[in-house]
Amino acid sequence: MVLAASSLGTQDLLFRLKDRGSLPRISDALGAQVRTNAESLIGVRYPRSDADLSQGIAIGSGVYLDEHTHIEAVRYPAGSDSMGLLTTLMEIGGKGRGRRTAWLAALLRQLLTRPLATVRVLWPANFARETMILLCMQTLDGHLTMRWKRRWLWPFAKHLATEGTKIPAFIPQANAFAAKGAQATGGVALTSISEMLLTIPMTAHCMGGAAMGHNRSDGVCDGRNRVFGYRNMYICDGSMLGANLGVNPSLTITALTEHAMSHIPSADRQSWDAIGEET
Ligand SMILES: Cc1cc2nc3c(=O)[nH]c(=O)nc-3n(C[C@H](O)[C@H](O)[C@H](O)COP(=O)(O)OP(=O)(O)OC[C@H]3O[C@@H](n4cnc5c(N)ncnc54)[C@H](O)[C@@H]3O)c2cc1C
Numbered sequence: 001m002v003l004a005a006s007s008l009g010t011q012d013l014l015f016r017l018k019d020r021g022s023l024p025r026i027s028d029a030l031g032a033q034v035r036t037n038a039e040s041l042i043g044v045r046y047p048r049s050d051a052d053l054s055q056g057i058a059i060g061s062g063v064y065l066d067e068h069t070h071i072e073a074v075r076y077p078a079g080s081d082s083m084g085l086l087t088t089l090m091e092i093g094g095k096g097r098g099r100r101t102a103w104l105a106a107l108l109r110q111l112l113t114r115p116l117a118t119v120r121v122l123w124p125a126n127f128a129r130e131t132m133i134l135l136c137m138q139t140l141d142g143h144l145t146m147r148w149k150r151r152w153l154w155p156f157a158k159h160l161a162t163e164g165t166k167i168p169a170f171i172p173q174a175n176a177f178a179a180k181g182a183q184a185t186g187g188v189a190l191t192s193i194s195e196m197l198l199t200i201p202m203t204a205h206c207m208g209g210a211a212m213g214h215n216r217s218d219g220v221c222d223g224r225n226r227v228f229g230y231r232n233m234y235i236c237d238g239s240m241l242g243a244n245l246g247v248n249p250s251l252t253i254t255a256l257t258e259h260a261m262s263h264i265p266s267a268d269r270q271s272w273d274a275i276g277e278e279t
Pocket of ligand 1: 004006009058059204206236237239249250253
């Protein structure tokens with residue numbers, strides 16, 4: 001059996017089955033070390049630009065801002081302007097509530113002094129054509145913990161819910177890079193609304209939660225993707241990753257899956273995996 005429902009999908013499935021008693025031996029490390037690739041999605045918009053930034057391959061270049069921080073220039077294809085609804089003006093000064101106040105003040109100032117230009121920056125039409133997305137990722141250690149519990153808002157069923165320490169909502173170096181880049185090239189720096197208003201980072205790279213480990217106490221599966229405690233059960237998706245990669249994860253997920261598959265013997269040589277036995 002191969003589980004490949006993505007980090008959140010596989011965690012949901014395994015928590016549900018462990019809770020119901022169908023898979024009681026799934027490691028208690030389930031839900032630990034859930035990561036976002038320490039990702040931050042920001043950008044620079046060039047309203048009324050002559051260039052069409054929506055044409056070309058999605059990710060063509062990237063630089064390391066420091067040994068842990070990689071930033072890529074990304075484009076959204078034509079037809080994805082609605083992504084613009086998730087963005088707002090970037091504010092790099094202040095912390096916590098002070099930052100939100102500074103953002104609101106800057107937004108009001110912009111709306112009063114340059115109303116048309118500001119509306120054009122925030123308007124979703126032409127967002128893909130006029131925007132260079134900056135995708136920043138870090139290899140630094142930061143993680144969430146997922147638990148299977150009832151929410152006070154809807155106590156009738158259990159759901160995945162985060163617990164414990166939050167991860168940083170934004171990466172100061174990345175924001176500084178976007179702000180400087182915008183200034184140098186005549187654009188306007190943007191960030192996500194969730195980051196600015198709710199202090200929640202936006203990510204397309206949710207990983208971990210059923211990570212590889214040495215044994216059942218520190219991981220859900222082993223280095224060949226075999227689930228501890230069970231025979232012939234494999235996890236082959238982003239949930240197996242035990243670290244922030246700092247780069248886009250698809251190829252790593254594919255390579256680790258190919259590695260796992262390469263160790264599965266052909267049908268005529270099939271035998272039970274010793275790793276599946278309870279230790
Ligand atoms: C907008 C966007 C752009 C991205 N760009 C890149 C990029 O350029 N390069 C890169 O490397 N990565 C990129 N990523 C990240 C990449 O897509 C993911 O990291 C990768 O797809 C994760 O692979 P996965 O196998 O874990 O899960 P997925 O690819 O999400 O596959 C999980 C599958 O399981 C299915 N599923 C879920 N729950 C269940 C269930 N209970 N039962 C049955 N099926 C279920 C889902 O429908 C889905 O088909 C991007 C992500 C997004 C959202």
